[in-house]
Amino acid sequence: MAKETSIYPLNIPAIEVNEDLDFLLLELPPRFKPLLPHGLGYVNNILKSTGISFQTLDVNIICYHRYHSKRLLVGNNPVILSNSIKMREEPWDESDTSEWHKEEVVDYFWPHLEEVIQEIIKKRPKSVGISSNCNNRFIAFKFINAIRESVPEILFIAGGYDCIHNENSKHLLHFYDYVVIGEAEMTLPFLVTALAQNEKPKDVPGVISRFDTPGRAAAIPLPPHDLDLYGFPQYEWLDTELYRNFTGERHAVISSSRGCNWRRCRYCNDKLIFRKRSPAKVAAEIEFWVKKGFRLIQFNDSDINGDYTALYELCSEIIKRKLNVKLLGQQRVDKHNTREFFQHLAKAGFFHLSFGVDGWSDHILRLQGKGYNMKQVFQNLRDCYESGIHVIASAVVGVPGETDDDVAETIANFIKCKNYITLIGTLRPLELLPGSIYFQNQAKYKISFLGDKEQIIRDYPINIPNDLWFSEEPYIDKKIRFERVDHITRVLLENGLPFSHFLKSNF
Numbered sequence: 001m002a003k004e005t006s007i008y009p010l011n012i013p014a015i016e017v018n019e020d021l022d023f024l025l026l027e028l029p030p031r032f033k034p035l036l037p038h039g040l041g042y043v044n045n046i047l048k049s050t051g052i053s054f055q056t057l058d059v060n061i062i063c064y065h066r067y068h069s070k071r072l073l074v075g076n077n078p079v080i081l082s083n084s085i086k087m088r089e090e091p092w093d094e095s096d097t098s099e100w101h102k103e104e105v106v107d108y109f110w111p112h113l114e115e116v117i118q119e120i121i122k123k124r125p126k127s128v129g130i131s132s133n134c135n136n137r138f139i140a141f142k143f144i145n146a147i148r149e150s151v152p153e154i155l156f157i158a159g160g161y162d163c164i165h166n167e168n169s170k171h172l173l174h175f176y177d178y179v180v181i182g183e184a185e186m187t188l189p190f191l192v193t194a195l196a197q198n199e200k201p202k203d204v205p206g207v208i209s210r211f212d213t214p215g216r217a218a219a220i221p222l223p224p225h226d227l228d229l230y231g232f233p234q235y236e237w238l239d240t241e242l243y244r245n246f247t248g249e250r251h252a253v254i255s256s257s258r259g260c261n262w263r264r265c266r267y268c269n270d271k272l273i274f275r276k277r278s279p280a281k282v283a284a285e286i287e288f289w290v291k292k293g294f295r296l297i298q299f300n301d302s303d304i305n306g307d308y309t310a311l312y313e314l315c316s317e318i319i320k321r322k323l324n325v326k327l328l329g330q331q332r333v334d335k336h337n338t339r340e341f342f343q344h345l346a347k348a349g350f351f352h353l354s355f356g357v358d359g360w361s362d363h364i365l366r367l368q369g370k371g372y373n374m375k376q377v378f379q380n381l382r383d384c385y386e387s388g389i390h391v392i393a394s395a396v397v398g399v400p401g402e403t404d405d406d407v408a409e410t411i412a413n414f415i416k417c418k419n420y421i422t423l424i425g426t427l428r429p430l431e432l433l434p435g436s437i438y439f440q441n442q443a444k445y446k447i448s449f450l451g452d453k454e455q456i457i458r459d460y461p462i463n464i465p466n467d468l469w470f471s472e473e474p475y476i477d478k479k480i481r482f483e484r485v486d487h488i489t490r491v492l493l494e495n496g497l498p499f500s501h502f503l504k505s506n507f
């Protein structure tokens with residue numbers, strides 16, 4: 001029997017590919033929550049501007065509703081997978097993405113993907129673009145191979161989260177014909193127009209391909225500068241009513257800026273230059289979603305307060321327009337985040353801010369290159385919380401140079417902030433990401449690999465497995481990083497710090 005909260009039955013669209021397409025744009029599962037596919041929406045806008053014949057197909061949202069409607073209406077709950085283990089009730093929960101890395105889970109969803117494959121084989125679009133991320137990457141490889149066996153002439157283009165840098169995108173050319181590096185506004189129009197004319201362009205700026213001249217220099221991403229020129233995604237390919245979870249919750253996704261104004265955190269590979277949209281245009285976008293019945297708005301900005309005056313102005317605009325919204329986003333700890341600033345944000349509707357505090361002692365903050373100190377962390381979290389905005393805080397543990405004293409200080413400082421933290425969102429060991437300052441300056445940070453470095457990078461171009469690297473002075477390897485995370489989590493739980501359900505369930 002259906003649960004009371006369920007939105008089913010729902011009119012779920014069929015999987016259909018149009019005839020005579022120059023380009024088919026696909027979102028394969030998973031994208032979590034499920035959110036409006038923000039990047040895909042921007043790519044859809046880019047394609048609209050080219051005049052080619054294209055279709056955007058969000059396979060993820062169709063799989064999501066097919067799965068949950070079956071689970072709730074037919075009573076297929078829990079789903080028992082081929083090896084007799086139970087699939088998690090909500091495989092789209094972003095707090096634990098491991099489900100999609102299990103072969104049995106992919107097998108379970110494969111019949112839906114097979115429908116898309118058969119449609120593509122039948123309708124033969126000239127090229128297919130896939131938004132690749134760390135959780136759908138392997139599904140996409142399998143998907144491409146299955147199509148190539150029947151129709152080898154279709155060209156595949158990758159873009160999205162997996163393709164931020166030249167370095168970590170090269171390996172995708174084993175499967176794809178072209179990879180668009182980073183944001184696509186400046187590069188995709190030329191590429192898709194040429195492909196529509198049956199050309200196979202090579203050495204395209206901002207794009208890498210199987211057809212490039214051997215030894216070509218790295219393709220540099222070409223991010224657009226004036227973001228106001230590109231409008232905002234409206235997801236016209238589907239009724240936006242479908243973008244809600246099985247209980248009916250939904251939220252709109254917005255970027256008021258792209259990139260980061262700091263760009264110096266040493267573990268981070270998000271190195272895009274900061275650009276912002278004009279506050280009035282962002283407020284107009286929010287108003288658009290409010291008129292469509294959305295009240296909850298998530299900001300996808302990496303650095304929402306990268307220009308704090310623009311954020312302040314945006315909030316003034318929201319207040320002036322009397323938009324009755326609830327806003328959430330990720331905020332960087334900063335000296336400009338005064339109590340008055342947070343009060344203004346709260347007045348506009350901010351009710352939830354995630355702070356990537358990451359380092360919880362002055363020493364670790366310096367090691368991580370965060371650009372602020374613990375005094376500012378205390379002030380930011382306190383003033384945010386006391387302004388009525390929920391505070392989500394995170395930590396990254398086991399960075400090069402971190403000592404046992406730092407671990408003790410981390411615990412003490414978390415406890416000191418206990419009354420100002422609504423939830424500890426993530427507390428995780430450092431991951432070594434290609435493109436990060438740590439990765440690019442291994443000698444400086446005393447990082448070594450267990451095995452041949454070049455081979456490890458070839459095998460794991462997106463992130464280096466935890467057990468294949470360590471740092472020295474003091475010695476920190478995977479075991480120590482995980483032990484530190486476990487120890488800090490355990491002591492904080494004992495002291496009543498609020499952890500997300502997923503983090504708690506691991507203890």
Ligand code: B12
Pocket residue numbers: 025030031032035038039040042043094095096097129130131132133134135157158159160161162163164180182183184185188253255258259269270272299300301302462
């Ligand atoms: C906001 C954000 C979130 C939000 C919302 C994510 C969402 N699903 O929308 C939340 C907090 C929920 C989140 C969660 C996670 N995130 Co996050 N997040 C971001 C962030 C900061 C911004 C994403 C964004 O909206 N950018 C703006 C839009 C406009 O850009 P875009 O989507 O990239 O699209 C452009 C291009 O990529 C390209 N493009 C996109 N699709 C396609 C397709 C084709 C064919 C082409 C040609 C081009 C193309 O064109 C678009 C327009 O220019 C990025 C960092 C970043 N700067 O991108 C990390 C990032 C996406 N997150 C990341 C990770 C790892 C996660 C988590 C897995 C973390 C975790 N362990 O819990 C989860 C799960 C993410 C998921 N799959 O849904 C990684 C992804 C790495 C990867 N290879 O997949 C990133 C890149 C951070 C990083 N540098 O490591 N995240």
Ligand code: SF4
Pocket residue numbers: 260261262263264265268269270302303332356
């Ligand atoms: S972690 Fe956040 S603040 Fe630091 S460089 Fe990356 S995006 Fe910028």
